[in-house]
Amino acid sequence: MCEHKQIKKILVIGSGPIVIGQAAEFDYSGTQACQALKEEGYTVVLANSNPATIMTDHTVADRVYMEPLTVKFLTKIIRKEQPDALLPTMGGQTGLNLAMSLEETGILEKYNVKLLGTSLDAIQRAEDREKFRSLMEQLNEPVPESRIVHTVDEALDFADEIGYPLIVRPAYTLGGTGGGMCYNKKELQEITRNGLALSPVNQCLVERNIAGFKEVEYEVIRDKKDQAIVVCHMENFDPVGIHTGDSIVVAPSQTLSDRDHQMLRNASLKIIRALEIEGGCNVQLAIDPNSFEYYIIEVNPRVSRSSALASKATGYPIAKIAAKIAVGLTLDKIINPVTGTTYALFEPTLDYVVTKMPRFPFDKFTTGDRKLGTQMKATGEIMSIGRNFEESLMKGIRSLDIGTEELRLKNLTHLTEDELMDRLLDKDDERLFVIAELMRRGKTVEQLFAVTKIDRFFLVKLESLIRLEEELMNDKFSKEMLKKAKKLGFSDEHIARLWDVTVDEVYEFRQTKQITPVYKMVDTCAGEFESETPYFYSTYEEENESEPSTRKKILVLGSGPIRIGQGIEFDYATVHSVLAIKEMGYEAIIMNNNPETVSTDFSISDKLYFEPLTVEDVMDVIHLEQPEGVIVQFGGQTAINLAAGLEKRGVTILGTNLEAIDQAEDRDKFELLLQNLDLLRPNGKAVLTKGDAIQAAKSIGYPVLVRPSYVIGGSRMEIVHDEDELLAYIDKTMDENNKHPILIDQYLTGMEVEVDAISDGETTIIPGIMEHIERAGVHSGDSISVYPPQRISDSAKQQCMEATVKIAEALEIKGLINIQFIIRNDDVYVLEVNPRASRTIPFLSKITGVTMANLATKCILGAKLKDHGYESGILPEETEQVSVKVPVFSFEKLRSVDTTLGPEMKSTGEAIGYDKTLEKALYKGLLASGLSLPQQGAVLLTVADKDKEEMLDIAKRFYELGFQLYATEGTAKFVQDRGIPVTKVEKIGSDKPNVVSIIKDEVVQFVVNTLTSGKQPRSDGFMIRRQSVEHGIACLTSLDTVDAILNVIESTTFVAKPMANKESAF
Amino acid sequence: MNKRQLVLEDGTVYKGEGFGSQRKISGEVVFNTSMTGYQEIISDPSNCNQIVVMTYPLIGNYGINRDDFESVAPCMNGLIVKEACSYPSNFRNEESLDSFLKVHDIPGISGIDTRKLAKHLRIHGTMRGLIMDQGEAIEPIIHALKNMPERKDQVKQTSTLKPYIIPGRGKRIILIDFGVKHGILRELTKRNCHVTVVPYDYGIEQILRLKPDGILLSNGPGNPTYVLDVMEMIQVLLKKYPLFGIGLGHQLFALACGADVKKMKYGHRGGNYAVKHLESGQTHMTTQNHGYEVVKESLQKTDLRVTEISLNDESVEGIKHNTYDAFSVQYQPESSPGPEDMSFLFDEFLQMITNSQEKNEVDKHV
Ligand SMILES: Nc1ncnc2c1ncn2[C@@H]1O[C@H](COP(=O)(O)OP(=O)(O)O)[C@@H](O)[C@H]1O
Ligand SMILES: Nc1ncnc2c1ncn2[C@@H]1O[C@H](COP(=O)(O)OP(=O)(O)O)[C@@H](O)[C@H]1O
Ligand SMILES: [Mg+2]
């Protein structure tokens, strides 16, 4: 460590809000890094604007700044903290880009802050497509023929030279943002323009398309002694052309001979050495399935999503080791934390097969473009482990929590073969199931290979699984068949369908025949050395390695893959619950399947089972461990949905009991509950048929809010304005939801507030009430929420409090409860009650200082709030500071998804802002969320008639601030008539300047657009909103948001105002 | 697929399905942790007569190709896997593992809990085992295994009977063949050496007559103390020519210099062994495949010094002679399979030859 002696304080940059391409994996690596640095005795200062992370807990770093991740704010932090060094490689692309700006702007030099791990030069040579290409030429490592372009014309010239298809890859973007494949001139023009706009350095790489090659990844680590190793190699099931983040990935590589492997390994090591990286690095390669020819696709000189996956797949904690290397330790001195007896300088060897599967948001974005390409679309992922590929794959499908446990999707079964073939060509998110369906229809491996280029190795395995289904059908209740099926990962439910019996019958049969799984350890060394890792996976084999201890145990269920509506917040709560359980002296066991998260770091719990979250898989663990009970309330809807099935099999659900959960979620029971407590709620009905729906809507009166019951994130929830819209909605939704009724509610406009409370069954405390900037109608997860509340009256607060206490008592809540209210002329309506940890737990915990998940867990385990000095009611409000939680969206990744905010949640992450006043807090929050707040400029107004009156004041204020106003015909007239100068712009298609051109040409900084009514995609409004996204212009679809932004701008600028003319008064 | 089983001398039995040859055969049961390179491992003469357990569960995925052999005919006695791939996929694939093993009459068992088996061997050490059909009585088998005399002729089995030449214009290397891997020959020919491969029991006079520039003691199978009759040859050559020993060659070199060798509990077999070079302090990834090691303490009484040790168990991985131009390594610098990080040792060997030649030139003239 000699050369780093002088370093005492280190600044770590996190990756900020969660967006597609940059998710929880950076909380995992960041947390590990901070802990590793503290272990080595350094003072750690952390900057991350994402409040939902474990890494921003005060226990993880010595100083935590949840400030916007901009040069301006980081400079403030550096000036204040005077760190000796900066670790830029843990915060994803955001961290790297920031580190570079800090270096380029001379800040690091000025405050002599040393850049650790990776030099600026290395970052540039890896990230800058041009520098990277020349580096590869130096090393004579092959890259596809390509041209760096800064204009669309340059791209077209290149196309003329080498022809199509081509692929565009913007520089310094993440998740392939703005990139894509082009098969013709039009596509090339469009994608290049888009890519240049989104690249911070306005640079794109236009490259020969090598789609169809095998895509392989190497996770490499190097130390200052130039010792370098490969931690893990992974093969993509999907060939090059589909982003690794969207590909099914298998570790280790399955179809590479040792020679193929060594060739790519050598290349990867050569590259990390050339870049002189001290830490981790990810190398992506493409190899020709028919020769030794290969290409380097890209290099990420930092920990990445793949390195998180590799860490979980091998047990080797890359981020932790990388952090230690960054401060000068070397691999031959660091102990391998898994074995505890060997050194970190070695290459893990697996004796199992790991499968990673992406989780896509198209269950919510039903109109979104599902085609997969070079731009990532998945919001999260799962990992599954098995002793063969089939088992690993089938466990993976179960883990996805997408309503199927098999290689089969109901909605595909009634498609024709041609329709299926078309879907196959599209390579969309359901391709795996499309392939399976086609195999059932008799398509051969060769036929499918011809279209997909997926390696025959995998296709043959899929086919064998389909064959086995047939065998099973013809061999009901055969012990041998059941054994065979289990070894290949079939679930009881799957087998039940094939045998046409109930799951319970299969389960019983399996128990009597004693066909149960064993658990094997993940130990990095295939059993060669003795290891103590408490990290297990199930398989159907001989030896069980997981010895239950004699201690009292509690099993905590995690929340599975990250998806819209169920994000990292739930992992945060899960981790805190686990820690609390340990504090209470129990053995904490966790089950989860998300490789990105902290909860699946085996050093968090006493025991980690990396398993699917289904009743079957949980029961198997329970049979072995015999825990006191199971905690489901921190694992989001995934865990809650298991409660019934588990209790049915005699499992104790700890905390709030099942009836209570049901009372909150079952519509009728919920209504009854509120009636008995005489609390108001928007009146509404649950209906099962079209007829009833029409009746109900009539009697309630339009607009109404419709949705299926039992959903998170307001899935498929819409505001419906008339009967036609209603019928359209029902046709869309009914069939899939025949199980559960459709709910029709009166649509109430009013202020929405949200409450999270903790109860022990006797005492109920409310750490804080959060008030939303946007009125009800915008999903709570997509609204800006403010603590402490600014606008609601004390009586309203009082009513919320009383309602919460009443409900908590009635439901005998033990643990957490989340309630959303609508406040309308001081009446409080109850919107919904979630008897579980909510999205706002981390935010609220951090700003109120009440560690809610921890406290709740203690209540679940029998502790009394009284004994902790609490009594029922709202805890004293923060007076010093205001905090806001601002949603963050990933629309630029999701083509043809409508960006209008509504009752359906659309955000992928959140940022925090806190300061003395609401305006300052909002300023920070908005900035942190990626919005820029220009002090002057131009704004485009185009709002629905229903909103025009309200919009007027907004127009005025923009005008007063000196903004140029543009508006579409109707809006323009309305504004004009009221004496505010405005430029009218023509409709789409008409000659420039028109409404789209002023967006494309970036004439305006803001677009204010409200939805006409209903959701007809491809409408003009839709075009306007999408164009804004593609060009990185803020498009605001709720007037409340605009109002808030105006407040901020007004409070931060001065406007020129003439003296009021007093005389004229006479 | 008929039901087969592996019976260990301590009485434990592992049941699975047979593939490859269906014959009944015994051997020393060892485990190998390489995830790739099964073809090289199967054909590595150092595994002569052994029954090898692969810890990676899927074996045979990329089939058997015509390039990656380490010997003309594999001489291992059996292969134990979790799953043997029946539909290999790779552009070089020529035949499946099953058919290859059939042709070479090597029995295999699949469907085994190989992790359990590997851990068993880790805990109780490598032991003898027998591959046979299920159903047969095992008591007599166990008895037989316990009393089975150890085979001492593996080197004889694997070494070439007649010398042969791989012509080249570069340095003249005599390679003493104790069961050489093709990987070593590849590394030498890559450096256009003129290689003469001679039987392990070749006469000293004959070797001298070949006027070598350097001597390479190859890898090979089995217990080094069963080939002590080569001691004199090594002692003589050591004094005359630069010498490089690999694997068994390394152990024999050590013995010839008066050191001792002992059997390891379960050996080193895999592609991820960290070896530390004591002078440079550098640690590298190596491929290893050995069940015996040079006894560190025994080096004190010799003219040898330790140059490299295994990072984890500190066993001797490399030694150097204090007076003569001779060094040797326990691991496989030729890799195949495994990391190629150490292939530069062959350059060092040739460099050593050049240096000593220059030195001799100088000596002549003074
Ligand atoms: N030349 C190419 N032809 C076809 N597909 C490519 C090519 N280069 C990259 N891709 C695909 O695009 C994906 C994203 O490219 P990459 O450079 O890795 O972007 P990101 O920085 O988002 O990871 C890769 O995973 C690969 O599947
Ligand atoms: N009756 C209603 N009137 C107005 N807005 C509503 C009504 N019901 C729900 N909403 C809006 O829809 C959003 C989602 O509804 P909610 O019941 O909270 O579903 P979720 O389970 O997705 O949280 C709420 O945050 C609120 O803004
Ligand atoms: Mg990539």
Ligand SMILES: [Mg+2]
């Ligand atoms: Mg809600």
